[in-house]
Amino acid sequence: MGINKKIMLLGSGELGKEFTISAQRLGLFVIAVDRYENAPAMQVADAFEVIDMLSAEDLERVVQKHQPDIIVPEIEAIRTEKLREFESRGMQVTPSAKAAHLTMNRDAIRDAAANELKLKTAKFAYAETCEELIAASKKIGFPNVVKPVMSSSGKGQSVVKKASDVEAAWKYAVEGMRGDKQKIIVEEFIPFESEITLLTIKQKNGPTLFVAPIGHRQERGDYMESWMPAKMSLAHLKKAQKMAKKVTDYLGGAGIFEVEFFLTKKDVYFSELSPRPHDTGMVTLTSQNLSEFDLHLRAILGLPIQAIEYYGPSASAVILADRDSKHFEYRGLENALQVKRSDVRIFGKPSARRYRRMGVALARAKNVNEARRQAKLAASKVKISYLDAKGVDDGN
Numbered sequence: 499m500g501i502n503k504k505i506m507l508l509g510s511g512e513l514g515k516e517f518t519i520s521a522q523r524l525g526l527f528v529i530a531v532d533r534y535e536n537a538p539a540m541q542v543a544d545a546f547e548v549i550d551m552l553s554a555e556d557l558e559r560v561v562q563k564h565q566p567d568i569i570v571p572e573i574e575a576i577r578t579e580k581l582r583e584f585e586s587r588g589m590q591v592t593p594s595a596k597a598a599h600l601t602m603n604r605d606a607i608r609d610a611a612a613n614e615l616k617l618k619t620a621k622f623a624y625a626e627t628c629e630e631l632i633a634a635s636k637k638i639g640f641p642n643v644v645k646p647v648m649s650s651s652g653k654g655q656s657v658v659k660k661a662s663d664v665e666a667a668w669k670y671a672v673e674g675m676r677g678d679k680q681k682i683i684v685e686e687f688i689p690f691e692s693e694i695t696l697l698t699i700k701q702k703n704g705p706t707l708f709v710a711p712i713g714h715r716q717e718r719g720d721y722m723e724s725w726m727p728a729k730m731s732l733a734h735l736k737k738a739q740k741m742a743k744k745v746t747d748y749l750g751g752a753g754i755f756e757v758e759f760f761l762t763k764k765d766v767y768f769s770e771l772s773p774r775p776h777d778t779g780m781v782t783l784t785s786q787n788l789s790e791f792d793l794h795l796r797a798i799l800g801l802p803i804q805a806i807e808y809y810g811p812s813a814s815a816v817i818l819a820d821r822d823s824k825h826f827e828y829r830g831l832e833n834a835l836q837v838k839r840s841d842v843r844i845f846g847k848p849s850a851r852r853y854r855r856m857g858v859a860l861a862r863a864k865n866v867n868e869a870r871r872q873a874k875l876a877a878s879k880v881k882i883s884y885l886d887a888k889g890v891d892d893g894n
Contacts, residue, residue, distance in 0.1 A: 513791075702800035
């Protein structure tokens, strides 16, 4: 089977960068597209375009220019109606245009999961005004979780503990939303023991596969560290796999899906889904022979996926910026790489801002707790040094 394909990547962050590297190892041509110049994947792609991905006209222009065989969305904020049109014109959209459309907003995928597929979820409601959010919060009860139906990296998400906090949560959610849809989801707070990511691989010509469960910890609704294998009972794992297969069969297509669950002592709750590699899955860059990016690519191309071989307990920890700047450099890599069985990925983002992920540290060890300690230690040794416009350390 020939694989001389041209791939257009919509969204070119750190996940897109790793996917591009996987694609180029198999000789594919990649066009990286994003809303800003010098995005991470653009630095390693064969070509790039800077557009507004919520603009149908911009999307049509770059597709006409490059004539891709495969379109790979890497973010949610895309004019997904256009993806459906491209698919109808014979282009492969991964995993499918339906998956991209339904997961662009949390409301569509949550409605499908809870109402059509009857998956167990937290109670939820929607609001398009602060007044509606106040009413919905009273109905759901406190504490609850408020977040935009479209956002990235946990932006706009908060836990609301009492009625007097609702207005602030509304403002924070509106500030953090992406796209052109002002809509908020409020969810029942589940007193979960842990959260897991279940990477689910839909193949073109084979059974659905699962990567070992990944545990993760969040702050401000954003991933801070992940590890595998996550601790969970076999009964809970089988229940999660059954739900993941049900929802990914519904969405269709081929590729990797990141399916998130809450685990309580007695049950498993469907939380969210992304039809693409996910930041919590960056731990797979060190944990196994085929990373989530390799698995996504092979599934997209219909290539065989043999047994996933695990190297042992593994972990990832993020490297964060703490301020806004376009002038900075990384220091301490020599110290980070002295940490036993560790590795570091610097994403190459052209600008920093507070809490922005700029890199990730990876580690393996004899057990998960030690791997987590080593990954966090390596991450802590990478320092971002901020410079003035002349390239001199600003002393802060």
